[in-house]
Amino acid sequence: MADLDVVVVGAGFTGIYAVHALRSAGLTVRAFEAGDGIGGTWFWNCYPGARCDVESKDYSYAFSPELEQEWSWSERYPAQPEILRYLHHVAGKFGLWPHIQLNTRVTAAVWDAGPSTWTVSTDDGASVTARFVVMGVGNLSELAVPDIPGLDTFEGPWYHTSRWPKEGVDFNGKRVGLIGTGSTGIQVAPEIAAVAEHLYVFQRTANFAVPNRNRPWEDAEERTFKESYRDYREQARKSILGVPVAGTGKAALETPADEREQVYMERWKAGGGMPFLGAYTDVMFVREANDTVAEFMRDRIRETVADSEVAELLCPKNFPVGAKRLCQSDDYYAMFNQPNVTLVDIRSAPVESVYPGGLKTAANSYELDAIVFATGFDAITGPLFAIDIRGTGGVALREAWARGPRAYLGVAAAGFPNMFIVTGPGSPGVLSNMVLSIEQHVEWIRDCITHLTGGGYATVEADPAAQETWMELVTEIAYSTLFPMADSWYVGANIPGKPRAFTPYVGGVGSYRERCDAVAAAGYEGFTLGPGSVSTA
Numbered sequence: 279m280a281d282l283d284v285v286v287v288g289a290g291f292t293g294i295y296a297v298h299a300l301r302s303a304g305l306t307v308r309a310f311e312a313g314d315g316i317g318g319t320w321f322w323n324c325y326p327g328a329r330c331d332v333e334s335k336d337y338s339y340a341f342s343p344e345l346e347q348e349w350s351w352s353e354r355y356p357a358q359p360e361i362l363r364y365l366h367h368v369a370g371k372f373g374l375w376p377h378i379q380l381n382t383r384v385t386a387a388v389w390d391a392g393p394s395t396w397t398v399s400t401d402d403g404a405s406v407t408a409r410f411v412v413m414g415v416g417n418l419s420e421l422a423v424p425d426i427p428g429l430d431t432f433e434g435p436w437y438h439t440s441r442w443p444k445e446g447v448d449f450n451g452k453r454v455g456l457i458g459t460g461s462t463g464i465q466v467a468p469e470i471a472a473v474a475e476h477l478y479v480f481q482r483t484a485n486f487a488v489p490n491r492n493r494p495w496e497d498a499e500e501r502t503f504k505e506s507y508r509d510y511r512e513q514a515r516k517s518i519l520g521v522p523v524a525g526t527g528k529a530a531l532e533t534p535a536d537e538r539e540q541v542y543m544e545r546w547k548a549g550g551g552m553p554f555l556g557a558y559t560d561v562m563f564v565r566e567a568n569d570t571v572a573e574f575m576r577d578r579i580r581e582t583v584a585d586s587e588v589a590e591l592l593c594p595k596n597f598p599v600g601a602k603r604l605c606q607s608d609d610y611y612a613m614f615n616q617p618n619v620t621l622v623d624i625r626s627a628p629v630e631s632v633y634p635g636g637l638k639t640a641a642n643s644y645e646l647d648a649i650v651f652a653t654g655f656d657a658i659t660g661p662l663f664a665i666d667i668r669g670t671g672g673v674a675l676r677e678a679w680a681r682g683p684r685a686y687l688g689v690a691a692a693g694f695p696n697m698f699i700v701t702g703p704g705s706p707g708v709l710s711n712m713v714l715s716i717e718q719h720v721e722w723i724r725d726c727i728t729h730l731t732g733g734g735y736a737t738v739e740a741d742p743a744a745q746e747t748w749m750e751l752v753t754e755i756a757y758s759t760l761f762p763m764a765d766s767w768y769v770g771a772n773i774p775g776k777p778r779a780f781t782p783y784v785g786g787v788g789s790y791r792e793r794c795d796a797v798a799a800a801g802y803e804g805f806t807l808g809p810g811s812v813s814t815a
């Protein structure tokens with residue numbers, strides 16, 4: 279006997295849809311959410327400038343034609359508050375609130391082979407049993423703050439962008455130090471620079487950023503677009519990144535340089551990162567082809583930033599475009615022309631310590647009133663390891679994945695029956711349009727649970743051999759591309775001691791979906807289904 283059919287961990291895009299989809303299949307479900315609101319990533323990352331780099335028409339649920347017709351996005355790229363409003367609308371429309379428990383962090387999930395149930399414990403001291411657990415913990419929810427000597431002595435406030443105070447922060451007249459120049463740092467920097475007395479941007483690695491060309495989504499444009507939304511969603515499902523991207527169909531290295539420049543310039547003027555990665559067939563496969571994009575982008579930096587030394591420092595030189603998340607900003611590079619902004623190179627002169635009044639590098643001291651860390655996350659595995667997950671024989675997930683994470687199809691780990699991971703390692707997840715991948719996963723999980731229940735099965739578990747074969751394929755595809763060629767969170771390089779592993783499936787969301795469907799059609803090939811049934815209260 280179990281209390282519930284399914285416990286869902288997290289109430290972001292995954293948890294919200296999982297509650298809806300699983301309840302619609304007749305299952306009893308409860309989602310636990312650590313925050314005091316729903317939204318996951320979009321609840322926590324409320325720093326100024328937070329905005330999605332996938333267009334709103336793509337970064338939204340496709341499961342309900344009615345929802346996609348009735349909801350109106352105001353801008354091409356949705357800002358964090360609007361995404362949060364959207365998720366509240368979804369939760370209200372589909373009656374999900376009674377099934378989501380806020381302010382409750384899941385601390386442990388332990389498999390009990392006897393009754394074939396998970397016991398899920400929460401930080402309020404309670405526990406609940408369930409036939410299945412769906413981990414919707416997000417890939418980027420466990421934040422990383424560098425261990426800088428003296429940080430505890432700093433007299434001013436310091437913030438991590440992912441735990442931004444809901445009431446906001448007033449940097450007016452303040453000297454602010456920003457550490458981190460990834461997608462987040464590049465978004466927050468111009469917002470701080472607009473009000474601060476001075477902003478010091480401490481850069482360890484320069485990053486590529488392309489313009490958003492964000493703009494309002496006009497009513498007429500929206501109406502016309504929505505007439506063929508279903509067809510558009512279908513194209514997205516069959517695409518590589520989960521967003522239809524029009525490529526030239528040619529190889530960059532077989533295209534005359536002037537024609538290439540023209541193609542890149544058109545994409546630069548149109549805005550957005552994915553059109554660059556998909557412009558030519560060889561951009562993400564051949565370094566010389568990628569270099570043509572990189573040099574184009576470096577030229578744009580050089581023509582934007584007035585001080586040539588600063589411009590050169592801002593030019594990324596040691597990794598291929600796209601091997602780190604391609605950042606998007608309309609004003610990051612131009613910001614360095616402001617007199618109140620200083621770029622500090624902490625690659626050549628690293629940060630040494632924080633002292634009560636500021637920050638010291640190997641070359642200089644900087645008097646600061648506040649420090650902002652946009653230093654990213656212990657990605658993919660961090661949020662799962664933060665929960666004491668124990669599978670068959672009490673083995674901890676942390677131990678099972680000590681040499682790197684492994685999951686069959688990215689959704690299920692051998693040794694952890696009846697536990698599903700949404701956008702886990704081995705799935706397209708982090709290198710795709712997240713919302714599309716989330717929906718695909720959740721629907722596959724729903725169908726799997728329905729199949730088990732209908733077929734008289736109590737358990738489902740990934741076979742170790744199928745898991746290994748899958749992860750070998752994921753690795754083989756990854757290393758045929760340039761995606762793993764940077765020290766980034768994609769490979770765990772940002773966390774000291776973390777095993778280096780590139781785990782996203784980059785073969786395309788279309789081919790991934792086909793493989794998942796084929797596994798299901800073959801009676802969940804590569805999984806062991808255990809007979810029995812577990813009743814729920």
Ligand code: N01
Pocket residue numbers: 329330331332418424425457458459460461462463465482483603606624629652653654655765767772
């Ligand atoms: O984190 P990051 P993020 N000393 O890991 C630096 C998504 N996202 O929060 O490159 C000094 O990318 C680090 O330097 P280096 C998106 O998927 C999306 O920016 O390691 N510096 C780097 O510059 C993204 O990829 C959106 O040398 C240190 C930065 O901190 C993911 O979230 C917006 C350091 C971390 O960059 C994570 O992005 C925001 C140290 N000890 C985020 N440690 C949109 O949709 C780290 N750094 C637009």
